[in-house]
Amino acid sequence: MxxxxxxxxxxxxxxxxxxxxxxxxxxxxxxxxxxxxxxxxxxxxxxxxxxxxxxxxxxxxxxxxxxxxxxxxxxxxxxxxxxxxxxxxxxxxxxxxxxxxxxxxxxxxxxxxxxxxxxxxxxxxxxxxxxxxxxxxxxxxxxxxxxxxxxxxxxxxxxxxxxxxxxxxxxxxxxxxxxxxxxxxxxxxxxxxxxxxxxxxxAPEGPMVLVSGGQDWHDHEQIWDRLDDIKARVPEMVLATTGMRKGVDAIAASWAAARRVKLITFVPDRKHGARAAFIRNENMLKLKPVEAVICQGSGIQSNLYELLRKARTPMHALRTANQRPDAKLA
Structure with missing residues (x-):
């Protein structure tokens, strides 16, 4: 001792x-x-x-x-x-x-x-x-x-x-x-x-908030501001992303780590081939998210946007053109 x-x-x-x-x-x-x-x-x-x-x-x-x-x-x-x-x-x-x-x-x-x-x-x-x-x-x-x-x-x-x-x-x-x-x-x-x-x-219990977007997204402040606003209204929220290591998903994961918010990443199951990402989107909708932040990206984000719209899920749609300038390129 x-x-x-x-x-x-x-x-x-x-x-x-x-x-x-x-x-x-x-x-x-x-x-x-x-x-x-x-x-x-x-x-x-x-x-x-x-x-x-x-x-x-x-x-x-x-x-x-x-x-x-x-x-x-x-x-x-x-x-x-x-x-x-x-x-x-x-x-x-x-x-x-x-x-x-x-x-x-x-x-x-x-x-x-x-x-x-x-x-x-x-x-x-x-x-x-x-x-x-x-x-x-x-x-x-x-x-x-x-x-x-x-x-x-x-x-x-x-x-x-x-x-x-x-x-x-x-x-x-x-x-x-x-x-x-x-x-x-x-x-x-x-x-x-x-x-x-x-x-x-x-499978953490709590209101689910979805985030997804392109890998070339750089405006982290805009995403952090949106998520901070949602967390103020939904303090027990659980964040779900589409699991990419760059762009929107990485920014959202960084926010979750800083704010001590539980994070779930939905990675496509490659056994489904070309349909993997779209099946992943459908599975995410089964969680019945209470809100979503969808940033402009590929057809995968467009598909998720349509699914959320049909489900009448409250949604923030952010366009690439509306990003703040990238400080690294200034």
Whole structure:
């Protein structure tokens, strides 16, 4: 424990010399929630025995992430290598993202096994132990995933503050009279709670606002102003974009990251061939958006505009010709 305290002090001394990122003020609470220990025991694989290990100190993890990411930018700043800092840090953030997804895959496998066990009645002690240890495995992996996601989100926010661009990954708990044991009740409750949490992460609940437009759009202020106006009227909004990495979608994603608004990206499913983008548009309409911002682009935007118009969705249609001048070309 003394070693941990000393390490934390050393990290804080370095951390206090760094830029006071806006992200840091909001990240501490997220770390505290993600690094919770639900049990004194942990289990990380089916073959491992339960062990008494702790989660990392959340404050140390937070300081380490910010120090690592921020220092890369500091070292390269105002040098001939400055342009490479963004690529290196993107890889750093993406490593957290991919590791969290690997943990999620193991968690899903454990949850599937737990579900199979919870649906099978067996009064034996061997069954009860297997059920409890499988639940422990699932809980341990869930906790690790949540911690990795907290670190990824913090690192991506520092990345956004430094670059002005949001990080975008290459991919993103009855009664025994019915023959149900106490262990089964706990397992089923855990699975129900986990399912609710994952549904909210994958399909956030809230009024949906759609944004789409061309990849050569440069007037970010116009889009930010429109979205700020919508958020003032619809504070619980969830933003959905057509998932492009440039132009309107990238500007909207940057706004969502800055305003802490949940973002859903709808990427066309290439198995549909030339119809992929248009099928994607139809699927977006199934969300019953409450408002939309459509900027002039290609036939894909024209198709989405017509679908929204027929659905009588309130809409802001922005023309390319009405953009403010591009400061880079001034």
């Amino acid at each position: 003394t070693k941990s305290i000393n390490s934390l002090v050393e990290l804080e001394l370095l951390f206090n010399d760094r830029i006071d990122y806006a992200a840091d003020r909001d990240s501490a609470g997220a770390y505290d929630q993600a690094f919770i220990e639900t049990s004194e025991m942990a289990k990380l694989s089916i073959v491992d025995e339960p062990m008494a290990t702790e989660m990392p100190d959340p404050e140390m993890a937070r300081a380490a992430v910010e120090l690592a990411v921020g220092t890369i930018f500091d070292v390269f700043r105002d040098t001939r290598m400055e342009e490479f800092a963004q690529q290196i840090v993107w890889g750093f953030v993406n490593s957290f993202h991919m590791t969290a997804r690997l943990a999620e895959g193991r968690e899903d496998d454990a949850a599937k096994k737990l579900g199979d066990l919870a649906r099978t009645y067996d009064p034996s002690e061997i069954y009860a132990v297997e059920l409890e240890e499988t639940q422990m495995l699932c809980q341990t992996l869930q906790g690790c995933r949540e911690a990795l996601e907290a670190m990824r989100d913090h690192a991506s926010e520092v990345y956004r503050v430094e670059t002005g661009k949001p990080f975008q990954a290459t991919r993103g708990s009855q009664v025994s009279k019915n023959g149900v044991t106490a262990s089964q009740i706990a397992a089923r409750d855990f699975l129900a709670a986990r399912s609710r949490e994952r549904r909210e992460q994958l």
